[in-house]
Amino acid sequence: MSSIPAKKSLVSPGRKPMISREDIIAAALKLLGPSRSVSTLSLREVAREAGIAPNSFYRHFRDMDELAVALIDMAGESLRQIIGDARQRATLEVSVVQSCTDAFMEQLRADDRLLHILLREGTVGSDAFKRAVERQLSFFEEELGQDLIRLAALKGSGLCQPALTAKAITRLVFTMGATVLDLPRDKQDELAAQIVKMVRMIIAGTQTLAAIGAKKTD
């Protein structure tokens, strides 16, 4: 992506920046929590937390919306990294599904603020914000779709509309994940188990439909 002060001379005369984009992002993250969403953050509040004057915010972001989009992009990249790792750790013993959902739930429980944002704020906020969330979700769907195809080929099981299946799984897991965040610790495991079952249900469904479709075309 591109940082805001796009035009930057090779040497930079003038006062050294006291604060970076990342510092502001960190400050914003510190303010966020289970009962505090990005859309309720004010510019002044973030600036206060970052220890800068309200106006200094503008040196790094055009407005709060741009900060929000930056947060979403970070969240998406972070989670894809995590899931990517989990994918590679998956063996023939531990299924990809189990491995990935485990990683997902672990990250949920780690109270990852970035993940919070990605899960729960896709439906409110500015258009730019919603589009950013949608983009990250579609990245996920794409990767998951590839996974499903690979998995089906490996196991020789059918696969009905991989893209659609990936979309269903992604959206379902993300909403369910969002509700997990509001649950007390002791109920989280229960819901986590439910999520895994739901995913298996969808996968079983796509395989069954594929089998029926194949039979019909015989």
Added chain:
Amino acid sequence: MSSIPAKKSLVSPGRKPMISREDIIAAALKLLGPSRSVSTLSLREVAREAGIAPNSFYRHFRDMDELAVALIDMAGESLRQIIGDARQRATLEVSVVQSCTDAFMEQLRADDRLLHILLREGTVGSDAFKRAVERQLSFFEEELGQDLIRLAALKGSGLCQPALTAKAITRLVFTMGATVLDLPRDKQDELAAQIVKMVRMIIAGTQTLAAIGAKKTD
């Protein structure tokens, strides 16, 4: 459920109310839209729209939060009514799934503000608000679960964990519905078709898993 001035003398001397709870709710609904969520509404704004002084708002609601919960409850009841009708209209020709999702999508397209709220604001807002949404969703799941059981008995097909299946379908349809709201008219039908397929996928999955489970216990 209960109006705010709970203590009401049997006889009521005094000025007649010029405005009702419902008027305020109507004003709030008029302000809402695709790019305006309940959580961004201010008390003054609603009062202005309703044509009353800011303070008069308190005669009917304790705060904006209570208004929001009232909206959610209305939305839930409304949609359940609609789906209930669709359920009864379903014949052997037109499946319950098709009939209900059709009714759902039709309501979506009708730009029903109440439905907007229910779909997209479950993850932000106050605890009371989130709990209200969660409650309405669980009502849905309950009814859908009964439907699934009836359907399975009728068709003689298996059914693996009806409650879980109902939950998966409900959550998936609701999130997908929320993304439909942000789509241009011409893409909505496409996504609507996808949703139906996803639901069929889950149902196929639950039946398959039930069959496997039955075979195992043989």
Added chain:
DNA sequence: GCCAATACAATACAATCGTCTATACAGTTG
């Protein structure tokens, strides 16, 4: 007709918001 109860309006308050202008500071460059 009067009284008490009620509903609403008017005004005001402190707090917060985003943003504008002007200014002080810290480096680099000549």
Added chain:
DNA sequence: CAACTGTATAGACGATTGTATTGTATTGGC
């Protein structure tokens, strides 16, 4: 050294927020 330049700050503006207080209009029962 002085001049320039980009950074950060200070202060203020107008707007808006939720709410407390106070006042006024209207109604029904006596």
